[in-house]
Amino acid sequence: MSTEEFRNEQQFITGLYARLDDLRDQAERAVAAALKDPGSTMQARRDRDVMVAEQSGLLAAYNAGETGLCFGRLVFKDGADHHIGRLGMREDDEQRTPLVLDWRADVARPFYLATGYEPMGLSRRRHITTKGREVVSLHDEVLDLADRTRTGHESRDADEVLLAALDAARTGRMHDIVQTIQAEQDHIIRSPHRGVLVVEGGPGTGKTAVALHRAAYLLYAHREQLARRAVLIVGPNPAFLGYIGNVLPSLGETGVLLATPGELFPGVHATGTDTPRAAAVKGSAAMAGALAEAVRDRQQVPERGEPLIVPHEDGDLIIDWDMALEARHKARETLLPHNLARPYFVFRILDALAEQLADRIGADPYGGPNFLGPDDIALLAKGIAANPDVHATIDTLWPPLTPQQFLAGYLAEPTHLEDEDAAAIRRESGPWTPGDVPLLDEAAELLGEDDSAARRAEEAERLRAIQYAQGVLDVSYASRTYEFEDKEELDKDASEVLSAHDIIDAERFAERHEEADHRSAAERAAADRTWAFGHIIVDEAQELSAMMWRLLMRRSPTRSMTLVGDPAQTGDPAGVGSWQEILAPYVEDRWDLVRLGVNYRTPAEIMAVAAEVRREADPAFEPPRSVRSTGVEPWERTVDDPVKEAADAVAVELRTEGRLAVIAPPELHPELIAALPDAAHGPVPDLTRPVVLLDPRQAKGLEFDTVLVVDPDAVRAGATHGTNDLYVALTRATQRLGVVRRA
Numbered sequence: 074m075s076t077e078e079f080r081n082e083q084q085f086i087t088g089l090y091a092r093l094d095d096l097r098d099q100a101e102r103a104v105a106a107a108l109k110d111p112g113s114t115m116q117a118r119r120d121r122d123v124m125v126a127e128q129s130g131l132l133a134a135y136n137a138g139e140t141g142l143c144f145g146r147l148v149f150k151d152g153a154d155h156h157i158g159r160l161g162m163r164e165d166d167e168q169r170t171p172l173v174l175d176w177r178a179d180v181a182r183p184f185y186l187a188t189g190y191e192p193m194g195l196s197r198r199r200h201i202t203t204k205g206r207e208v209v210s211l212h213d214e215v216l217d218l219a220d221r222t223r224t225g226h227e228s229r230d231a232d233e234v235l236l237a238a239l240d241a242a243r244t245g246r247m248h249d250i251v252q253t254i255q256a257e258q259d260h261i262i263r264s265p266h267r268g269v270l271v272v273e274g275g276p277g278t279g280k281t282a283v284a285l286h287r288a289a290y291l292l293y294a295h296r297e298q299l300a301r302r303a304v305l306i307v308g309p310n311p312a313f314l315g316y317i318g319n320v321l322p323s324l325g326e327t328g329v330l331l332a333t334p335g336e337l338f339p340g341v342h343a344t345g346t347d348t349p350r351a352a353a354v355k356g357s358a359a360m361a362g363a364l365a366e367a368v369r370d371r372q373q374v375p376e377r378g379e380p381l382i383v384p385h386e387d388g389d390l391i392i393d394w395d396m397a398l399e400a401r402h403k404a405r406e407t408l409l410p411h412n413l414a415r416p417y418f419v420f421r422i423l424d425a426l427a428e429q430l431a432d433r434i435g436a437d438p439y440g441g442p443n444f445l446g447p448d449d450i451a452l453l454a455k456g457i458a459a460n461p462d463v464h465a466t467i468d469t470l471w472p473p474l475t476p477q478q479f480l481a482g483y484l485a486e487p488t489h490l491e492d493e494d495a496a497a498i499r500r501e502s503g504p505w506t507p508g509d510v511p512l513l514d515e516a517a518e519l520l521g522e523d524d525s526a527a528r529r530a531e532e533a534e535r536l537r538a539i540q541y542a543q544g545v546l547d548v549s550y551a552s553r554t555y556e557f558e559d560k561e562e563l564d565k566d567a568s569e570v571l572s573a574h575d576i577i578d579a580e581r582f583a584e585r586h587e588e589a590d591h592r593s594a595a596e597r598a599a600a601d602r603t604w605a606f607g608h609i610i611v612d613e614a615q616e617l618s619a620m621m622w623r624l625l626m627r628r629s630p631t632r633s634m635t636l637v638g639d640p641a642q643t644g645d646p647a648g649v650g651s652w653q654e655i656l657a658p659y660v661e662d663r664w665d666l667v668r669l670g671v672n673y674r675t676p677a678e679i680m681a682v683a684a685e686v687r688r689e690a691d692p693a694f695e696p697p698r699s700v701r702s703t704g705v706e707p708w709e710r711t712v713d714d715p716v717k718e719a720a721d722a723v724a725v726e727l728r729t730e731g732r733l734a735v736i737a738p739p740e741l742h743p744e745l746i747a748a749l750p751d752a753a754h755g756p757v758p759d760l761t762r763p764v765v766l767l768d769p770r771q772a773k774g775l776e777f778d779t780v781l782v783v784d785p786d787a788v789r790a791g792a793t794h795g796t797n798d799l800y801v802a803l804t805r806a807t808q809r810l811g812v813v814r815r816a
């Protein structure tokens with residue numbers, strides 16, 4: 074419809090894109106010029122790195138703005154009139170007049186919250202739908218009933234834009250929802266709650282969408298702090314991370330680390346899998362105690378009456394029960410982790426051995442004082458300390474340990490567990506599993522890193538940086554004295570004019586510049602086990618084990634977290650049942666719970682089938698209310714050959730638009746792969762392909778236009794939480810569901 078209103082809007086949007094092109098150009102040129110300049114001094118290089126990082130961030134945001142740059146407009150009763158978009162932009166004039174407001178700005182809030190009852194000062198709200206740079210449609214809602222002006226774009230159905238988004242064919246990648254965030258979601262996204270916020274809701278209620286938009290909002294509202302400390306988003310599996318990976322970049326945000334729980338120990342790739350029983354044992358809180366005991370077991374003393382004897386040039390050295398026990402007691406008394414307490418043990422033994430040798434060599438046979446002077450004894454001690462056999466023997470008692478060495482040894486011979494539990498996790502070799510990752514982290518805490526060499530190098534670098542910073546400050550100070558030649562004037566003004574010298578000392582100056590590391594905060598965080606994140610978001614939080622929670626809490630000393638999940642979808646045998654149980658050890662009852670109750674994904678017809686499955690376990694179960702009903706009933710067939718039936722059904726369903734998933738228990742996959750040669754499959758399948766084969770666990774968090782669930786009885790019987798897995802599988806479709814049952 075080409076009304077004048079429409080033409081005006083198009084003109085505005087065209088102007089907006091022209092401004093975007095300009096800004097993008099400027100940023101591109103700035104980055105290109107900076108990269109060309111090698112930087113003559115260290116300072117220049119650091120400045121350049123900061124600039125490149127800043128401008129690259131801007132560039133990413135401008136590129137993200139290309140689609141759906143502006144999607145709304147708010148006209149207030151008082152005449153104020155604002156366009157709302159994916160990012161905020163200003164005019165290139167002296168006042169830097171706002172052209173379009175970032176959706177996260179406070180002024181933009183009525184776009185999501187205003188209603189006829191609560192118009193929040195609005196007279197009219199407009200949804201602008203664009204395709205590329207073209208305006209496709211306008212939907213106006215009149216919120217001020219006294220306003221009689223009509224544009225010809227007034228919408229009869231307020232949810233038209235939302236329903237169009239929900240009905241659209243899926244692409245295999247999640248999209249942002251900035252244009253249609255609903256009020257209940259907006260409250261969570263912008264929640265000022267600083268501690269742990271739990272968002273609970275059934276399938277399709279937008280938990281993932283809300284979590285991601287909350288990350289974007291927090292990065293906007295607390296940019297300074299969060300850009301430095303980074304935001305961590307934990308998702309259940311790599312396919313899921315691929316599925317959600319575009320949402321934040323599409324909102325112009327890149328300072329975020331996405332990881333599965335199995336990726337949270339730097340340097341370890343957890344490619345193995347545990348049996349359900351092993352996963353449950355490894356995930357249980359009891360493991361923390363067992364590992365702590367096992368570390369103590371690695372701090373040994375010789376048997377009583379069976380001392381260790383080390384041949385030495387000045388005579389045999391004897392490490393006996395008494396000596397080692399006393400040294401161990403002293404080392405443990407420090408309360409330091411194993412590797413950091415180890416030097417105390419070693420020095421104590423070396424001292425005792427030196428004393429032992431001195432007593433023997435210098436002893437006066439007639440009972441007089443020892444013949445040896447302090448210098449002789451020092452020389453003896455030096456000889457002992459330089460003897461590699463002595464160290465090798467001490468190592469057998471209190472060995473330096475890496476988390477990997479320790480855990481591999483522990484898994485080969487698990488201790489401090491019930492026999493059956495120990496048997497379930499025993500493993501001589503093989504790759505690390507995701508269940509091992511929190512155990513490695515626990516071990517790293519118990520052992521403490523022996524990072525003395527790295528720390529020495531770091532300290533040397535820091536001192537060098539301070540020296541350099543001192544030089545820079547001296548130059549700045551010198552230039553100031555030059556400006557205030559008159560001594561009197563200098564004294565007079567010194568109290569009013571602050572220079573860098575007054576504000577920071579060299580040490581802080583150096584630290585500030587260290588922050589200008591070439592890598593982004595997210596990259597640095599990924600490589601650092603001890604990184605403290607500014608905020609952590611956990612999706613499918615119900616899946617994490619008690620041991621995994623210990624790891625995550627270590628990464629979040631401020632306990633600034635958003636956890637989203639649905640206990641009814643728990644699949645992992647080690648998943649912790651209740652939020653209270655998860656959180657009480659860390660924050661007691663200082664956490665907030667909010668619920669989402671509307672299902673935006675699954676049509677009512679499909680949800681009714683899924684709810685029946687849930688009711689087997691929980692007869693009172695009420696599913697979240699579906700926003701849509703499509704009139705298309707799910708089908709179910711019982712056949713002798715479910716694989717053939719599934720392949721035939723795929724051929725039929727492929728005639729409709731969008732993506733299709735075949736969700737089947739893992740044991741059926743080889744046959745299904747043969748029957749569906751074009752289907753994407755494997756641990757990280759390409760979700761953008763027309764047909765994808767998944768097992769129910771992989772399907773977590775994903776969605777498709779059409780879903781075929783094959784052999785549901787095997788899904789239900791195949792896992793600890795088989796009914797939950799089936800429920801997850803049945804709730805993945807946005808349009809059509811078929812179930813192929815084995816006769």
Ligand SMILES: Nc1ncnc2c1ncn2[C@@H]1O[C@H](COP(=O)(O)OP(=O)(O)OP(=O)(O)O)[C@@H](O)[C@H]1O
Nearest residue numbers: 250253254255276277278279280281282673674774
């Ligand atoms: N306000 C909204 N506007 C448009 N689409 C929305 C909105 N809220 C949710 N959706 C869509 O609904 C679908 C389900 O959302 P999401 O995956 O976040 O749900 P979920 O609660 O995490 O589901 P599950 O627990 O089943 O994984 C997605 O396609 C999402 O984009």
